[in-house]
Amino acid sequence: MSKVLFVYAKGGPPLGYALSRVAARSAVHLLALSALPPSVAASADRLCASVLIPSESERHDLVSLIVSRAQEVGAEAVVTFSEYAVVAVAEACEKLGLAGAGNSCALARDKRMMRRTWQDQGISQPRFRPVATEQDLHDAAATLRFPLLLKAAWSAGSTAHRTLRCAGEVRAAWERAREVMAESAQLGYAELHVAGAGADFIVEEIVPGTAAEWFDQEGWGDYVSVEGVVVDGDFRPVCLSGRMPTVEPFTERAGITPAALPHDAQRRIVALARDAVDALGLRNCGTHTEIKLGAEGRMWVIETAARFGGAMTVPQIEEVFGLDLIGMLTDHLLGRPVSWPAGARTPQEAHGAAGSLVVLAVDGAGDAWPDRRIWDFPAVHDNVPLSAGSRLSVVAENSLPDGTLVPVYDPAAGANTMAALCLLSATDPETVIRDFRTLVDALPKVLPHGTTEAQS
DSSP states (O other), X not given: OOEEEEEEOSSSSOHHHHHHHHHTTSEXXXXXXXXXXXXHHHHHHHHEEEEEOOOTTGGGGHHHHHHHHHHHHTOSEEEOOOXXXXXXXXXXXXXXXXXXXXXXXXXXXXXXXXXXXXXXXXXXXXXXXXXXXXXXXXXXXXXXXXXXXXXXXXXXXXXXXXXXXXXXXXXXXXXHHHHHHHHHHHHTOSOSSSTTGGGOEEEEEOOOXXXXXXXXXXXXXXXXXXXXXXXXXXXXEEEEEXXXXXXXXXXXXXXXXXXXXXXXXXXXXXXXXXXXXXHHTOOSEEEEEEEEEBGGGOEEEEXXXXXXXXTTHHHHHHHHHOOOHHHHHHHHHTTOOOOOOSSOOOGGGOSSEEEEEEEOSBOTTSOBOSSOBBOOHHXXXXXXXXXXXXXXXXXGGGSOOTTOBOOOOOTTTGGGGOOEEEEEEESSHHHHHHHHHHHHHHHHHHSOBOOTTSOO
């Protein structure tokens, strides 16, 4: 039987979901760089041929650790679905002579190198500057147009994003962004391979997005993501995911599969995503490319990742289009033939729709709830009126236990202050949007009142 080394770290699709898909294709040896979620620990022992939790000293040279473990178990492929481990796994695969993202993987991880590469290729993107010090940020603010967005070069999940509307906000934004990166590292949401990555930032102009000229229905956000895969250097688009509007500054609230876009719009977006991915020179990996939508057909690439979309993006694709992307990529890395989609699947090819909602303590306008609440999924399930045929569930692996005080939303910390992740299945993407808007409005009304003394 084939053997795969699965390198686990925080982020990406839920571990339980990903692990079951890889285990269906091969014997799995799990290398856990983050603590296993309690809801998955038991199934990991059942699904895996071995589970290794390395010591801190063993993690010092992550690439060597992955290489040695792969050799010990006789792995024929090495996989990871975490943003924080993709570079280390790519480098390990190069040393092992196994199929992987390739030696240019860092271009899809370090936003500074990514943006410089696109700049050299003339690919449409916001104007930006790399910054490493507060003075760099002052200098960049003097040359770029406000409003600006400061973001960590190696972050994920909108962590450490700060909006600057004038030069007077530079110092506070710089200090807070650095604090959040340090806090995220303590929570395990940080680059695992590149030393000092938390100190690297970029600042970019906030381009004027619009959803109204792209979507027929209200409630959609002004950006989409193109989900895909690179197979022996050839980009294969799979589908487009839509969004609800982000929460200030740019924290994602919900992702919807598929994005309800007309055929011509989807075609143009996929073409831009192809240019962006091709420029990075990736070899064999999932891809997730975010594109901002503007007026009069304008578009800007925001970023590309050398891994599949996080949260429930991949499970949603399997539910709606019947494509097990993790299993398919595993097969490909093991050298087996895989029938990839000939082109990006369209809404007309979807069987229903699915969406995932991040529960944050803010209302539909992005304003903080008037009081503290306790997370209680049964109260949500029983009291929020959804459309006929819609089904709501909670992703336990990505959610706080029932009875936990919902965190106060911190714009700088982004998804670090989420309470839960909910999954909705519905008849079409328009219904997902409508039900999510209902859900967001209802949460601060149906959840039990909480106090700062509540369980945390």
